[in-house]
Amino acid sequence: MLCGMDPHLLRTYVAVARLASFSEAARELGYTQSAVSQHIAALEQDLGAPLLTRRPVAPTAAGERLLEHTGPLLLRLDAARADVARIAAAPRYGLTLATTPTALGPAVLGALPPAGVTLRVLPRTEIPAAVATGTADLGLVDGLAAPSDPLRLTDVAPLTTRGIAEEPVSVLLPAGHPLAGRPGLRLGDLRDARWVDAPDAALPLAQLRAATGGGAFRAALRYEGTDVRTVTALTAAGHGLTLLPRPAATGVPGTVAVPLTAPRLVHRTELLHGGGTGGAAADLARRLLPAD
Amino acid sequence: MLCGMDPHLLRTYVAVARLASFSEAARELGYTQSAVSQHIAALEQDLGAPLLTRRPVAPTAAGERLLEHTGPLLLRLDAARADVARIAAAPRYGLTLATTPTALGPAVLGALPPAGVTLRVLPRTEIPAAVATGTADLGLVDGLAAPSDPLRLTDVAPLTTRGIAEEPVSVLLPAGHPLAGRPGLRLGDLRDARWVDAPDAALPLAQLRAATGGGAFRAALRYEGTDVRTVTALTAAGHGLTLLPRPAATGVPGTVAVPLTAPRLVHRTELLHGGGTGGAAADLARRLLPAD
DNA sequence: ATGGTCGATAAGCACTGCTGATGGAGTGGG
DNA sequence: CCCACTCCATCAGCAGTGCTTATCGACCAT
Numbered sequence: 001m002l003c004g005m006d007p008h009l010l011r012t013y014v015a016v017a018r019l020a021s022f023s024e025a026a027r028e029l030g031y032t033q034s035a036v037s038q039h040i041a042a043l044e045q046d047l048g049a050p051l052l053t054r055r056p057v058a059p060t061a062a063g064e065r066l067l068e069h070t071g072p073l074l075l076r077l078d079a080a081r082a083d084v085a086r087i088a089a090a091p092r093y094g095l096t097l098a099t100t101p102t103a104l105g106p107a108v109l110g111a112l113p114p115a116g117v118t119l120r121v122l123p124r125t126e127i128p129a130a131v132a133t134g135t136a137d138l139g140l141v142d143g144l145a146a147p148s149d150p151l152r153l154t155d156v157a158p159l160t161t162r163g164i165a166e167e168p169v170s171v172l173l174p175a176g177h178p179l180a181g182r183p184g185l186r187l188g189d190l191r192d193a194r195w196v197d198a199p200d201a202a203l204p205l206a207q208l209r210a211a212t213g214g215g216a217f218r219a220a221l222r223y224e225g226t227d228v229r230t231v232t233a234l235t236a237a238g239h240g241l242t243l244l245p246r247p248a249a250t251g252v253p254g255t256v257a258v259p260l261t262a263p264r265l266v267h268r269t270e271l272l273h274g275g276g277t278g279g280a281a282a283d284l285a286r287r288l289l290p291a292d
Numbered sequence: 293m294l295c296g297m298d299p300h301l302l303r304t305y306v307a308v309a310r311l312a313s314f315s316e317a318a319r320e321l322g323y324t325q326s327a328v329s330q331h332i333a334a335l336e337q338d339l340g341a342p343l344l345t346r347r348p349v350a351p352t353a354a355g356e357r358l359l360e361h362t363g364p365l366l367l368r369l370d371a372a373r374a375d376v377a378r379i380a381a382a383p384r385y386g387l388t389l390a391t392t393p394t395a396l397g398p399a400v401l402g403a404l405p406p407a408g409v410t411l412r413v414l415p416r417t418e419i420p421a422a423v424a425t426g427t428a429d430l431g432l433v434d435g436l437a438a439p440s441d442p443l444r445l446t447d448v449a450p451l452t453t454r455g456i457a458e459e460p461v462s463v464l465l466p467a468g469h470p471l472a473g474r475p476g477l478r479l480g481d482l483r484d485a486r487w488v489d490a491p492d493a494a495l496p497l498a499q500l501r502a503a504t505g506g507g508a509f510r511a512a513l514r515y516e517g518t519d520v521r522t523v524t525a526l527t528a529a530g531h532g533l534t535l536l537p538r539p540a541a542t543g544v545p546g547t548v549a550v551p552l553t554a555p556r557l558v559h560r561t562e563l564l565h566g567g568g569t570g571g572a573a574a575d576l577a578r579r580l581l582p583a584d
Numbered sequence: 585a586t587g588g589t590c591g592a593t594a595a596g597c598a599c600t601g602c603t604g605a606t607g608g609a610g611t612g613g614g
Numbered sequence: 615c616c617c618a619c620t621c622c623a624t625c626a627g628c629a630g631t632g633c634t635t636a637t638c639g640a641c642c643a644t
Contacts, residue, residue: 002601005299005373022622032603037623039601047373049380054622055610062379065567068450069372076368080361081297081339087354088341149438155447158360275357294632314591324634329591331632346591347641586644593638600631607624614617 002042007077012039013051013063014070020057072156079132079157083274086134095280096120098127098136101201101228103269105247107165108140111287116280121226123200125154131272132157137281138288139272142245144169144207144265151270158275164288165269169203170249170257172235172242177256184261187212194220196240198231203243203267212263294334299369302362304331305343309359312349364448371424371449375566378426387572388412390419390428393493393520395561397539399457400432403579408572413518415492417446423564424449429573430580431564434537436461436499436557443562450567456580457561461495462541462549464527464534469548476553479504486512488532490523495535495559504555 002009015025016036026036044051051063059067096118099108104119120136124143131139143151150163171190173180179189187208197205197219205217220240223231228248235242236254245267249257273285294301307317308328318328336343343355351359388410391400396411412428416435423431435443442455463482465472471481479500489497489511497509512532515523520540527534528546537559541549565577 003300005369007297007299008295023620033622034604034624035602041623042601047376047380049376051376057622062376065379066372066376069368069375073365073368073372076361076365077297080358080365083361084339084341084343084354084358087357088339146438146441149441315589325591326593326635327633329593333592334632349591588642588644590641591639593636595636596634598631598633600629600633602629602631603627605625605627607622609621609623611620612618614615 001045002039004046005043007074009039009043010070010074012036013043014067014074016040016052016057017059017063017067022057072154075129075132075156079129082134083132083157086274086276093280094118095138095284096136097138097140097284098122098130099140100124100127100142101226102203102245102248102267103140103142105165105167105245105269108269108288111284113284117284123226124204128153128156128159128272131159131274134274137273138285140164140269141272142203142267142269144203144211144243145268146211147264147266149268151268153270153272159272160275162271162289163268164271166266167269168246169260169265169267170244170246171260172232172244172249172252173256173258174236174238175254175256177241179258180256182258184259186262187260188262190241194218194240196221196223196231196234196242198223198225198234198242200224200226201228201231203245205243208243208265211265293337294331296338297335299366301331301335302366304328305335306359306362306366308332308344308349309351309355314349364446367421367424367448371421374424374426375449378566378568385572386410387430387576388428389430389432389576390414390422391432392416392419392434393518394495394537394540394559395432395434397457397459397537397561400561400580403576405576409576415518416496420445420448420451420564423451423566426566429565430577432456432561433564434495434559434561436495436503436535437560438503439556439558441560443560445562445564451564452567454563454581455560456563458558459561460538461552461557461559462536462538463552464524464536464541464544465548465550466528466530467546467548469533471550472548474550476551478554479552480554482509482533486510486532488513488515488523488526488534490515490517490526490534492516492518493520493523495537497535500535500557503557 012025012029015028016022019025022036023033026033040052049062050060051066052059094116098120101121122130124141127139127141130136141151141153145151171185179185195205195217199206201223205219209217221234223234231242232252232255271285271288273281276282304317304321307320308314311317314328315325318325332344341354342352343358344351386408390412393413414422416433419431419433422428433443433445437443463477471477487497487509491498493515497511501509513526515526523534524544524547563577563580565573568574
């Protein structure tokens with residue numbers, strides 16, 4: 001029998017689940033349909049439970065559960081391979097920095113070397129994975145947190161993480177908004193506000209909810225993408241408020257940025273990198289760290 | 293060639309690294325020494341770097357790095373298998389609850405059903421693993437945290453985690469200690485104190501360091517074990533102070549428990565369980581949750 | 585020298601895991 | 615109603631894998 005929980009089997013399983021088809025998965029993976037069928041059968045026998053319904057092909061309850069595991073699992077596997085391989089490989093010249101759009105503050109931009117850096121803007125959740133698998137040499141993640149509290153990141157691999165900046169948080173309002181004149185806003189003032197939920201371009205409402213213990217924030221509009229400009233334009237046009245770090249919120253035409261005063265939250269930026277203490281990546285990492 | 297990053301290969305690798313011997317590892321795994329040699333060779337070729345020095349057998353830099361990955365990786369694999377298999381398996385009667393010694397407060401003890409529960413006291417770090425792999429149905433982990441902050445647990449698998457209690461933290465002092473008369477203690481008062489570091493029987497000093505941003509606490513004695521009684525006895529005998537949740541610290545003969553007033557930290561207890569919402573485990577979980 | 589231990593390597597072989605072919609079940613069209 | 619088509623399961627066959635046994639070279643202690 002095929003041996004239990006082989007990564008190969010898991011990969012074909014996720015492919016089958018994703019494509020909802022044995023034959024399609026076989027084509028994608030370069031196997032025969034027969035082989036895929038045998039892979040799934042092996043997995044099901046090994047785990048003692050059917051994972052997929054056939055006709056239509058869809059995950060069973062057990063299969064759903066397995067799918068929740070496979071993602072992190074395969075990711076960690078790739079991360080491990082990449083991490084070890086990185087030690088052996090010749091140090092690349094040219095550095096890739098994965099970042100969220102709002103993490104790129106003036107401090108970071110100032111510290112970048114004059115040439116040889118590739119910036120890659122990614123959704124928040126993909127950055128640890130990118131650093132772990134070596135897709136990027138360094139990562140910048142930001143988010144809402146209580147002052148001096150670290151961010152809560154999914155750990156895909158043993159990564160080093162260090163806070164490099166904390167900035168005030170601002171609420172971005174359209175110029176004519178009734179609250180636009182205030183010197184500061186408490187979250188209670190915004191109980192009835194409508195928000196633009198742009199988790200990968202601004203600060204995610206989900207983090208606001210988590211940090212404050214879960215008031216309901218009504219999202220008028222959801223924006224999926226990484227372009228801050230678009231989101232501020234949406235706010236200016238009255239589609240809803242946006243939460244941004246202060247540097248990113250100031251000076252946007254047609255809007256007013258008002259500091260969020262309560263609860264006490266900060267926009268925190270953290271630097272992620274793999275283990276090595278040598279090489280261009282570590283150099284840049286040191287330059288990004290606050291002086292100490 | 294043996295295919296890359298097979299769990300089999302990883303397992304033999306960790307065995308070899310742990311035993312520092314190919315032949316020993318072969319014996320333990322039920323292979324031939326030859327097979328083990330081939331496994332390691334396959335891994336090294338796949339990763340493109342030597343992982344072990346021979347004679348003496350010890351991990352290289354790359355090997356050390358790999359070892360950091362293998363633990364969580366293999367754990368997650370077992371967790372996934374166990375989690376999926378659990379759905380299929382007939383629900384066991386008899387419930388296992390993995391817990392730290394200090395997490396067993398009166399609230400928990402009161403909620404336990406009259407019979408059919410196995411308690412298993414484990415080191416803090418092993419509890420998530422035990423729950424994930426199904427060694428235990430439920431887990432109780434405790435630690436120091438800022439009020440209403442969740443604990444920072446290593447995520448081995450998608451586990452549900454809920455806070456079930458927060459209690460004050462006390463410093464346990466021997467009866468004659470100069471500070472024993474105080475109504476409350478600030479951490480600054482204890483700058484020069486000697487501690488008993490008993491990470492698995494009391495509250496770990498490491499967490500105190502992490503929560504306060506890293507003053508140095510001098511450990512006079514380190515205790516590795518899970519018996520609270522022994523640790524309180526050590527403190528009574530003057531070997532150093534101990535940090536305990538208040539319920540566990542009160543009424544210990546020969547000692548005085550003084551609340552820690554600053555920084556504002558609490559002893560937080562969290563309940564861990566796997567996914568299912570049915571079965572005896574979920575019932576107990578519901579009874580342990582605070583009324584809401 | 586020499587016996588003993590350790591890991592690397594070669595040769596051989598059983599069996600795994602693939603392919604290709606066939607079968608049964610469901611589906612849509614004429 | 616039947617036929618053609620698609621999909622997955624199953625079977626047989628075969629190449630290649632990964633194991634074992636056997637041997638070798640290196641190192642160590644006696």
